[in-house]
Every structure is written in structure tokens, then in C-alpha cells.
Amino acid sequence: MEIDGTFIEDTYAEAFTLRAARLIITADSLRWATIAAKTMIGFATSVIGCGCEAGLDGPDVARTPDGRPGVRVLLFARSAEALQDQLVRRVGQCVMTAATTACFDDLPSEETVRVGSVLRFFGDGHQVSKVLDAALAPPGAPPRPRRIWRIPVMDGEFVVEDRFGVRKGVAGGNFLILGATPEAALRAAERAARAIREVGNVILPFPGGIVRSGSKVGAKYRKMIASTNSPYCPTLRGSVASALPDGVAAVYEIVLDGLGVEEIERATAAGVRAACGPGVLRISAGNYGGRLGKHLIRLRPLLSRA
Amino acid sequence: MATLLTMRAEAERLALPIEAAAIRPDTIAGRSRREIEGLPIVAGNRTERLGDLFEVRGDGVEEVEIEGDLARVALVGAGMGRGSLVVRGPVGPRAGSRMSGGRLALGSDAGPLAGEGMTGGLLRIRGTAGDHLAAPLPGHPRGMNGGVILVEGNTGAMAAMRMRRGTIAIAGDAGPGAGCAMLAGSLFVFGRLGAGAGALMERGTIVAFRPHPVLAVFLDTGAFRQPFLNLYFDGLEAAGFALPREARGGRYRRRVGDISGPGKGEILTLEGT
Numbered sequence: 001m002e003i004d005g006t007f008i009e010d011t012y013a014e015a016f017t018l019r020a021a022r023l024i025i026t027a028d029s030l031r032w033a034t035i036a037a038k039t040m041i042g043f044a045t046s047v048i049g050c051g052c053e054a055g056l057d058g059p060d061v062a063r064t065p066d067g068r069p070g071v072r073v074l075l076f077a078r079s080a081e082a083l084q085d086q087l088v089r090r091v092g093q094c095v096m097t098a099a100t101t102a103c104f105d106d107l108p109s110e111e112t113v114r115v116g117s118v119l120r121f122f123g124d125g126h127q128v129s130k131v132l133d134a135a136l137a138p139p140g141a142p143p144r145p146r147r148i149w150r151i152p153v154m155d156g157e158f159v160v161e162d163r164f165g166v167r168k169g170v171a172g173g174n175f176l177i178l179g180a181t182p183e184a185a186l187r188a189a190e191r192a193a194r195a196i197r198e199v200g201n202v203i204l205p206f207p208g209g210i211v212r213s214g215s216k217v218g219a220k221y222r223k224m225i226a227s228t229n230s231p232y233c234p235t236l237r238g239s240v241a242s243a244l245p246d247g248v249a250a251v252y253e254i255v256l257d258g259l260g261v262e263e264i265e266r267a268t269a270a271g272v273r274a275a276c277g278p279g280v281l282r283i284s285a286g287n288y289g290g291r292l293g294k295h296l297i298r299l300r301p302l303l304s305r306a
Numbered sequence: 307m308a309t310l311l312t313m314r315a316e317a318e319r320l321a322l323p324i325e326a327a328a329i330r331p332d333t334i335a336g337r338s339r340r341e342i343e344g345l346p347i348v349a350g351n352r353t354e355r356l357g358d359l360f361e362v363r364g365d366g367v368e369e370v371e372i373e374g375d376l377a378r379v380a381l382v383g384a385g386m387g388r389g390s391l392v393v394r395g396p397v398g399p400r401a402g403s404r405m406s407g408g409r410l411a412l413g414s415d416a417g418p419l420a421g422e423g424m425t426g427g428l429l430r431i432r433g434t435a436g437d438h439l440a441a442p443l444p445g446h447p448r449g450m451n452g453g454v455i456l457v458e459g460n461t462g463a464m465a466a467m468r469m470r471r472g473t474i475a476i477a478g479d480a481g482p483g484a485g486c487a488m489l490a491g492s493l494f495v496f497g498r499l500g501a502g503a504g505a506l507m508e509r510g511t512i513v514a515f516r517p518h519p520v521l522a523v524f525l526d527t528g529a530f531r532q533p534f535l536n537l538y539f540d541g542l543e544a545a546g547f548a549l550p551r552e553a554r555g556g557r558y559r560r561r562v563g564d565i566s567g568p569g570k571g572e573i574l575t576l577e578g579t
Contacts, residue, residue, distance in 0.1 A: 066533035136541025
């Protein structure tokens with residue numbers, strides 16, 4: 001199978017189930033909402049080393065709970081407990097500290113974790129709780145009671161939702177871009193990242209949405225659970241069993257997390273199509289022989305769809 | 307199709323107070339028309355059959371509609387926990403008393419003590435509400451403890467007295483003593499807020515959209531934007547409440563009090579109106 005002269009390998013990505021939360025960060029300006037969000041999603045590239053994976057979700061939010069400019073963030077962790085821990089730390093240290101911000105749950109769910117109800121203690125007894133009855137849910141929104149906390153801070157009040165919804169999400173969707181030159185591979189990866197950002201409910205947790213240090217499971221060192229993806233490192237040709245065809249000079253990986261397999265598939269298709277073109281020799285994907293992840297994202301079938 | 311109750315002409319002429327606590331979806335749903343007609347209604351010092359005072363159409367479902375002048379009928383929808391009850395006409399005292407769920411829509415004026423002891427659900431009053439809206443039940447230390455009350459007209463004195471939780475929005479004017487001894491919750495007054503508002507208030511929020519008299523036991527902390535109010539505004543606008551143009555994004559003067567007590571209550575007054 002080829003798209004715009006790029007060969008699509010008959011392979012699949014292997015993705016895992018994690019717990020996900022989605023939040024909306026608002027501020028007096030989009031600039032400050034974005035600053036808070038980008039601070040919050042910093043150092044959140046991999047659950048292995050960062051405790052969670054997080055990223056900006058899609059375009060700016062058209063309508064936010066408090067009517068101010070806002071951005072949407074998706075955050076994934078291994079369990080609801082881990083998610084709560086990360087949310088409390090990141091909302092507390094990165095959002096509450098940012099000028100004029102507020103933070104709201106954007107994933108109504110039966111399962112919830114405490115965020116505002118933990119952060120409220122920063123108010124030192126001056127925090128105020130407000131409960132909105134389900135009867136006051138705006139049109140189109142699910143009727144549910146909402147408790148928010150108003151925590152006094154030095155520029156006014158930090159408003160944060162009491163609990164955040166948690167759902168199962170899918171992490172570890174991926175594909176590999178094998179380029180004839182490093183420049184062509186990077187340009188293709190950037191095109192892919194741009195296309196994926198237009199798909200809702202999906203994030204790219206790595207810097208700029210692109211990974212250069214793809215990993216394989218295990219290493220020659222016992223303490224390492226993952227190490228460099230040596231079969232795809234062009235400088236190791238001849239030293240290891242290389243997976244790279246002749247002419248490939250660089251490989252970039254796109255890693256995706258989403259709220260569901262469908263979103264991951266849609267984003268993968270959009271990203272691969274955008275990446276294909278001159279200078280891109282092949283698209284592949286990372287997997288562990290189907291033995292590790294619950295979800296298998298097969299490249300060719302999803303690209304064959306209209 | 308809703309169960310329809312129409313007040314009989316002779317019942318409307320009856321010069322006796324009537325207590326109609328039986329008229330609520332909880333007691334009507336699932337009953338046949340004959341069973342509904344047999345429900346007890348207190349008129350004066352006698353217990354009558356509901357069918358003697360109301361013509362009943364249809365078997366009992368969770369949507370109930372009442373037509374007639376119920377100005378002398380107390381406790382309409384009292385104890386309601388589910389379903390929908392629509393009244394086309396005025397109602398007497400204590401409508402929606404002890405209401406814990408469902409929707410009670412009053413198409414005209416409501417007497418005093420509407421929503422007393424309410425803990426949940428939605429009470430909507432298209433006309434005016436009498437004194438002591440959302441008051442405590444007799445002998446109880448707390449007033450309204452949950453739910454939403456929307457009043458499209460004015461309210462009498464002492465609305466939201468000792469309110470503990472929930473939201474009340476008044477499109478018209480609130481009489482004197484609104485939010486008196488309020489413990490928590492939110493009271494929105496889009497018309498004039500009467501004298502003595504928030505006296506003895508411990509916590510909770512009163513939001514006023516016009517200038518109003520302020521008790522000396524409230525301290526001015528300055529004017530601030532209050533983005534959290536937009537969460538309420540979305541729901542109130544959807545319910546048909548007209549917001550002043552400046553309400554969203556405007557600055558609200560925040561006064562805290564009553565400082566003769568804990569002083570953690572607040573009155574937010576929209577500036578520039």
C-alpha cells in the first residue's frame with residue numbers, strides 16, 4: 001500500500017488502557033490560559049518517567065464554563081489514584097499559581113477524583129464552596145450538580161471544580177515516519193502533528209508532538225525497563241539487526257493518547273496521510289508482537305477507509 | 307399525557323382554607339382515576355375526597371397539571387420528590403413545602419412560605435411570591451437546604467431566611483430582610499434588594515444587580531470580576547432570566563458580613579448599573 005509515494009507497512013501499533021481526565025483551564029486572556037496549560041502539561045510525556053501523560057486537546061474551547069477564554073487539557077495516568085495525585089499536583093502548582101486562571105472538569109463521569117476538595121485547604125479557612133444544582137445545567141450540558149471552590153489568592157480568587165470525572169482512555173497509539181533525510185522526516189512529522197491536533201479528544205504528549213528517542217522494551221542493563229529503539233537508529237546499522245530499509249536516514253515517532261480507540265484511529269489516519277509525501281520512504285508502527293497492549297491499531301485497514 | 311385536575315366551581319367558591327398535600331406526582335402516579343378521586347383533601351376542619359373538589363381526567367402519571375384558582379389551597383406540591391406538577395392559576399401558602407425533587411411550575415402568584423424546608427428539585431413561580439420564601443419549617447433551624455427556586459415576579463419579606471444550600475433567583479424585587487441569617491447558598495435578586503438584606507448572615511452569597519441599601523455590619527472589600535457567576539448565569543439565562551448587559555464580565559462590589567457574627571457571608575453588587 002502506498003500513499004503519495006510513501007510505502008505503508010502492513011503492521012500495527014499497540015496501545016494500552018489508562019485512566020483519563022479532561023479539564024478546561026480559563027483565564028482573563030487566552031494567553032494566560034495557555035501559559036497555565038503548557039506549564040501543567042510540561043514534563044508529562046510518559047507515565048513511565050513522569051507519572052502521567054498530558055497535552056492540549058484540540059483547538060481552543062469555544063464556550064467555557066465561566067465564559068472566559070480557555071483551553072482543554074487531557075491527562076492520562078495508570079489509575080484513578082495516580083490521576084488524582086497528578087491532577088492535584090499539577091493544578092495546584094501550575095494552574096492555581098498562574099494569573100487569573102480557573103480550572104473546570106470537562107469529562108462528566110460516574111467515577112471521579114478529588115481535586116478542588118484537596119486544593120481548597122490552601123484557602124486556610126477562607127475558601128468558599130458553591131454548589132450548582134442540576135436544574136441550573138446550561139442547555140446541552142448533562143444535568144449534574146457541580147461543586148466549585150473559590151480559593152482566595154492575591155489577584156482575586158482561584159476557582160476550581162471539586163471533583164473531576166475519570167474515564168478509561170487509550171494511550172500508546174503510535175506510528176513511525178522513516179525519512180530519506182532528517183529534514184524530510186522532521187517536516188513530515190510536523191505535518192502529522194499539525195493534522196492530529198485538529199482531531200478532538202487526542203493528545204500528543206511529547207515535545208512538539210514528536211518523539212526522536214523511541215524505545216524498545218528491556219535493555220542489556222537489568223535496571224532499565226526500556227532502552228533506545230536500536231533497530232530504528234540509523235547510526236546502529238551494522239551493529240544491530242536494523243529494521244531500516246536502505247535509504248532511510250532518520251526516523252521520528254508520533255505517539256498519541258486519546259479518550260477512545262476510535263479517536264486514536266481517526267488521528268492516526270489523519271497524521272499518516274499528512275506525513276506521506278516526497279522524502280518519506282515508509283510509515284511503520286511500534287508494537288510488542290501483540291503481547292502487551294489491549295488495543296491493536298492496524299495501519300492499512302484504517303487508511304483504506306474513506 | 308398528563309393527569310389533569312380542574313378545580314370545581316363550587317370548590318373555588320368554598321370560603322374555607324384547603325390543604326392539598328395529596329396533590330403531587332408521588333401520590334398520583336400509578337393510581338387509577340377513581341383512586342385519585344379518593345385521595346384525602348382537608349377543607350376547613352373536614353377531610354374530603356379529592357374528587358369532590360377537583361375534576362380528574364386521566365389515570366395517574368408523573369406529569370400532573372392543575373387548573374383553577376387555588377389561592378386558598380395550601381401545600382400544593384408539598385413533599386414532592388419526583389415528576390412534574392404544573393399549576394395554571396394562583397396557589398396559596400406553603401406551595402412546594404418540603405419538596406425534595408421534581409419540577410413544580412406555578413403559573414401565577416404563590417402565597418407565603420413557598421418552598422419552605424425545600425431540599426431539592428425545581429420550584430418555578432411565574433408570578434410573585436409571598437413572604438418567607440424558602441423559610442425554615444416550623445421549629446427547624448435551617449431554611450432551604452437544596453434545590454432551585456426561580457421567581458419571575460417580586461417576593462415578600464424575608465426571602466431565603468436561614469437558607470443553608472441551593473439557589474434562589476428573583477427576577478423582580480425582593481422585600482425587606484432577604485437572606486436574613488443565611489447560612490449558605492446563593493440568592494440572586496435582579497430587581498431591587500430591600501432594606502436589611504443579609505442581616506445576621508453567616509455565610510452564603512447574595513448577588514444584586516442594582517444599587518441597594520447596605521447594613522453597617524457589611525464591610526466593603528472592593529470591586530472584582532467574579533467569573534464563577536457565569537456558571538449560574540448560563541443556567542438562569544436558559545431558564546428565561548434576562549441578565550443585565552453588564553452582568554457577565556462586569557465588576558461586583560464585594561461586601562462581607564454580617565460582622566456581628568462569623569462575617570463570612572457576602573453581598574456582590576454589580577457596578578455601573
